[in-house]
Amino acid sequence: MFRATWKSLLARKVRLVLSGLAVVLGVMFVSGAFVLTDTLGRSFDQVFADAYEGVDVNVNATPKVALDELEGEPVSPPVPAALLERVRTVAGVAEATGIIAADGALMIGSNGKVVTSFGPPQLGENWLGESDLLTLREGREPRADDEIVINAALAQAAGVKVGDRVGVQTPFKSKKEDFHLVGIFGFSGGRDSLGGANEIAFTTPVAQRLMLGEPDVFTNISVQAVDGVGEEKLRDDIAAAVGDGYQVRTGEQMSADAAAGLKEGLSFFNKILLGFAAVALLVGTFLILNTFSIIVAQRTRELALMRAIGASGRQIIGSVVLEAIAVGLIASVLGLAAGIGVGALLAYLFGELAGGLALAGLGVPAAAVIGAFGVGLVITVVAALLPALRAARIPPIAAMQDVATPDRPLTKVTVSGGIVTAIGATLLFLGLSGNAGDLTLQTILGGVFLAFIGMALLTPLISRPVVGLLGAVFAWSVPGKLGRLNSGRNPRRTAITAAALMVGIALVTGVTVILDSAKSSISALAEDQINAELVISGVQSGPRPPSFDPAVLEQAAAIPGVQLVDGEYGDMAEVDGKATWVAVSSNVAALERIFSAKATAGDISRLGPDQMLFSSDTAKSRNVSVGSRVTVQLSRGEARTYTVSGIYQSTELTSPVVLPPQAARDFAIPQPIQGFLQLAPGARVEDVRPQVETLLADNPQVSVADRAAFIKQQTSQLDGLLQMIQILLALAIVIAVLGIINTLALSVLERTRELGLLRAIGLRRAQTMRMITVEAVVISVFGALLGVAVGTGLGAAVVEALKDEGITDLVLPWGQMGLFLGLAAIIGVVAAVLPAIRAARINVLGAIAHD
Amino acid sequence: MTATVGREAQVAARANDVWKVYGSGEAQVMALRGVSAEFERGRFTAIMGPSGSGKSTLMHCLAGLDSVTRGTVMIGDTTVTGLGDAGLTRLRRDKVGFIFQQFNLLPTLTAQENILLPMSIAGRKPDPAWYDTVIDTVGLRDRLGHRPAQLSGGQQQRVACARALVARPEVIFADEPTGNLDSRSGAEVLNFLRNSVREHGQTIVMVTHDPTAAAYADRVVFLADGQIVSELIEPTAETVLDTMKKLDTPVEVAR
Known part of the structure; x- marks a missing residue:
């Protein structure tokens, strides 16, 4: 039995490739997200470990405002120089250094513009001399108050060289100040920056004045222990000596704490990526379900034969599920490999974007492997379960007769679709109306998920009239008519293929409706409420907003x-x-x-x-x-x-x-x-x-704009968000396209005899291809139509729910919707290319003899 | 009582007043009307009749592939009528073998794998001596590693026969086994079936409309309009043809 399954799998490998590809893409997304965040996380660990390498104990003032990660970065007030003296008297302290390092030192580049950062801080520091970590590459250390040194990455970004006079904007000086650039430093291992941070080092008094706003204070105190004195013990001794109001931590704790904050951000990022992976996998599930259904239908005779010679229903289920496991396993392995590649590529791009983050070795965390195999296998097997059950119900007598599978009524599937849609809508309503308490997000997501499943179940019913109507457009030619009839002849198959496309398009449309509505509402509100003709502001690119x-x-x-x-x-x-x-x-x-x-x-x-x-x-x-x-x-x-x-x-x-x-x-x-x-x-x-x-x-960080330009600039963040979501959801649409190709390819295979007959009675090659193309276009436009309708509904529901939050305008992106429908037509044509060529190449004689 | 048991032991399959009705109301079709028949163990029985006479339906009902509307079917000492799916599966696995008109081999498996498929589905090992006997009888030893596509029609059907034989079922049902073969290949297969009955005591029930094929059987049962109308023992092609001609006429007249 096992051997028979295995052989039949091998014989149909081409048919399974496309459905396998859907799993590969989904798994790639999942494992790629884990690999990316793991690699970045360890890279940052390394950055912080390096930054605190020579530090045994660190002392800084406890932040006045305790903030968690999402609320912002806590700001520690400076420590007085007197504290440095006190720390130096603690037994076991070999050396205590007052350090100044604060965000907000901005260099004006050679082009007159402020050098911006994509996230890493722009540090203004006091020059503490060279170390194992930091060495001057060019020039000398800053000695006079108008001299600075900067790190190599900043020098490159600003386009400045040793000897230049450069402007620097600092938080405690209202205007930019000019300095002599006397040196450029780099870090061990040939690195130009630590984790992409831009660094400007002044003499200590200047750093105090510009970065902290008062003399004789430091950001923190770094302590080196006498050989043989344990870090923990020294930490406790210093803590006792400095008293309350200070945080005394070992170097290890410092780097762990610093990394923990970033990792929280990374894990949030990871969750978002996994969310998109889930969408891709949902679409992939439809595709696999369809592939296995078609394959089971095509194997009816073979499965009936197995039943006739004694196989039990359970053995048939087992054989289909075994096939699914094999596909899932192979797809998971490939998806994992692709995910590792994609994760590595993205980590590299991120490192480049962040200004030369030195990447730690590529890591494949257990979560990536477990996620890949778990998701790949579970999705494939779940999707194959329904076709497997159907296979087990094939009567053995089908082996001897050409049993035309009767057109099963759609009542059951429609009723269950209605029920599932209703449950989904109820959950959605509960979540959106804020009656779900802490589970609001889960309730909304569950509602959307169920609504999609429910809609997919309702699709066969909807497909009859809509496909008929869409097909009417093509009914003027014989091939067009045949294509239209073909797309309507198996409503379930058409429906599930279209439903896969529906999910992606519905989400894109929904998100577009929500964001466009938000944008329009905020703009309207701003126009209404801000009575200022001119606005001074800057574009925030790092953690620190631009100021003037x-x-x-x-x-x-x-x-x-x-x-x-x-x-x-x-x-x-x-x-x-x-x-x-x-x-x-x-x-x-x-x-x-x-x-x-x-x-x-x-x-x-x-x-x-x-x-x-x-x-x-x-x-x-x-x-x-x-x-x-x-x-x-x-x-x-x-x-x-x-x-x-x-x-x-x-x-x-x-x-x-x-x-x-x-x-x-x-x-x-x-x-x-x-x-x-x-x-x-x-x-x-x-x-x-x-x-x-x-x-x-x-004040090069900011500029003045009229109100309209200001509002546009403020809402442009939403455009960026929308674009990102669209790109991520594009994957779901790509998978849906694979689904259309697969369904068509399998249908062509299934109709070999019929196609041969059509060719024998005079259908030309081009006409055959047109027939297949019409079928594809009808399916994909149908899917896009559903997606646009469902997405508009979802978006409108969310907008309605957010009315109290100020999103009062409902903006329907008609242009975008039209674009999706047009795109769907193109997708249909593209998806039809290979199956159509295949259909046109069918050998007429062979096809008619084909069984 | 003892005599009855002894007699029953000689019967491999039995239909007792079997009725089979398809559809209902206007569209109702009576495929079988009270058919009673016994198929003795170790005999080669052919079921003949014109198209639509119910011969295939009778075979499907005997084999447990189709349910009967009324009456009972037995294979060996098992009552087929009323068995559930599990019982029917066990019956097909242990007591029944099939040979189809369309050969019905799995295209992905080699000849040998196809032959052994029922055994592997049932999780049993074939008796090596019997397996060798079967392979030699069908004369396919040098073709065992070939796929069905690499075999001729006759060879494929012989593989199908070997598949049915190797599990030593109580009874083999053959549905037009020579329908898709040329006369020479057909004769090979029929000879082979007859030999397996004569030499190895196999029971075979064959549905056919070809008098030449029916002549290979020990006994021919004639069906018309869902009823058994005639029977021939030790038939020849001529006697079968004559009987068929007689059958056709009243049917034509009745219409």
Whole structure:
């Protein structure tokens, strides 16, 4: 029995290749995601291990605001130089060094533009001399206060060389400052950077002034132990000596902590990739199900023969499942191999993009292997189960008769489809209406999944009228008519092939509907609420938003024609112990006059130094009212108590909390990140704008734009998101195309005799090919039509549910939908190429004799 | 009582007042109307009749491939009527062999693998002596490694015969085994079937419409309109043809 199964599998290997390919692609996605995140994770481990290599114990101040990974990076206040002296007196300390390393040192490149980063920090540091890790490649160390050295990767990105005068923008200096570049350093192993970070090293006093904002402080203290003194013991001794308010960690802990944060981000990224892999695999499941169904149908006689000579139903199921296991196993191996390749390639690209991250050796984590085989095998076997059960029901007598399998009624499949769709819709509704509590995301995803399965089950019923209608377009020619009839003759097969395409297109359409609606709603809201003709802002490319000199605000206010100027500051703070985004408006009056805020309680037009404002939503959730006293701990300084003096109506654009301008001094970035300029009636944007541009000459991170351009820039992030999702979902569509090719190829094989007959009675080759193409186009356009309809429904449901969150416009991307339908027609033509050629090449005589 | 048991032991397959009705109402077709027949062990019986006479239906019912509407079917001492799928599977595995008109070999397996397929499905080993005997009888020893596509029609049918024989079933049902063969290949197969009955005591029930083929049998049962209408012992092609001619006429008249 086993041998018979194996041989029949080998004999049909070509037919199984395409369905196997679907599993390969899905498995590739899964294992690739694991390989990528594992390799990147270990690469970062190495970066941090290197960075803390010479450090036995590290001392830094405990961050004032405790934040978790998703809320932002906690900011440690600086440590005083006096602490360094105290640490040096601890027994067992060989050497203690005060280190300055803070994000936000931006170099202005030779092209006059700020060198940006795609994520790694841009560090401003004090020069501590060469070490095992760091060596000067060119020039010398910085000695004077106007001298700097930078790492080689930054020198290359900025296009500067030793001897140049270069501008540097730093967090505690309002304008850029010019320095002599006296040296360029690199790292052990020929690396130009550590994990892509840009580094600028000043003399210690300059670094203190520019990066920390005060003299005689350091970011942290690095301690080297006397030989023979254990790190843990020294850590505990130092901790006892420095007292509360400081974090004392060993070098190992430091690098582990630093890596842990990044890894959390990577694991989130991994989950997103796995989500897309799941979509691809769902589509792949349809494809495998279809392939096995067709193969079982074609083997009816053979399976009946097996039954006639004594095979039991269970043996037949076993043989089909065994075949599935073999396909799944082979596909998993190939998918894993491809996944390792793709993971390695992506890790390499990421390393290049991040500015030369030295990659750790390629790793294949157990999760990739287990995931690959688990997913590959389970999906294939599950998909083959239904056809296997059908195979077991083939009566032995079918071996002797040409039993035309009766057209089974669609009632059962339609009813179950209706039920599954209803359950899916209910779950979706529950999830979207926020009645599912903590399980909201799971409920929504489950709902979408079931809705897809349900729709797939309903598709055979829908296919009859719709395919008939679509086919009518082609019915003017004989081959077109035959193709149309062919695509309608097995509704289940047509339906499941189309359903595979439906899933991918529905998701793309749904996401497009949601994001376009969000974009349009936010734009409308911004147009409606922001009464500023000009906006100063920059494009954020790293963890630090671009900021500018607050003096610009005052100078801008003096420009004739400018009526009102407001600078917006922002930071994460602890508000009554809870991490909260807080904002400062340099001009509180702007709240009402520029941002159209409406007071719901108290007064929001002015704000004393001890007063604060709440948005209505936050006030409600925190149980705060006018007169409440609220403790706020900012990134720097001591906690302060403010009195709530006003509450404003929440909108999507309002910050939860507004603090008085004085508070901005203790923000992690004590500079405005956006500026809004309202012009006096009659003043012309084109007159004011050049003057603002002049003011910003020394603030290369930001630029001034009119409101429309600002809104466009803000919503452009959504476009990027949409593009990324579309690219990732394209894989699901590729798999669906494989499905169409496979179904057609198998149908052609199945109809060999019939095709031979058609050719014998005079159908020309070209006509045969046209017939197959029409069939393919009808199937794929049908799938796209379903996808667009289902996707619009899903998108509209989500938009409806998000009405309270401010997504009020429902935007249907008609152009995109049309594009999908057109694309589907092309997909159909492309998918038909090989099967059509095959059909046209059929040997007429052989085909008629074919059994 | 003892005599009855002894007599029953001689019967390999038996149909007892078997009725088979397809469809219902207007579309109702009576394929078999009260057929009772016994097929003795160690005999070669042919079932003949014009198209639509119910000969294939009778065979399908005897073999347990199709259910009967009324009456009972027995193979050996097993009552086929009323058996479930598991029971029917066991019956096919242990007591029944089939030879089909379309050869019905698995194209992916070699001749030898095809012959041994029923044994391997049942998880049994063939008796090596009997296997050798069968292979020598069908004369395929030098062809065992070939695929069906590499064999002629006659050779393929001999492989199918060997497949049926090697499990030593209670009874072999052959459905038009020479229908797709030229007369020489057909004669080879029929000779081979007759020899397996004469030399090895195999029981064979063969459905055919070819008088020449029927002449190889020990006994011919004639069906017309779902009923047994005649029987010949030790037939020749001429006597079979004569009987067939007689059968045709009243049927034509009845219409």
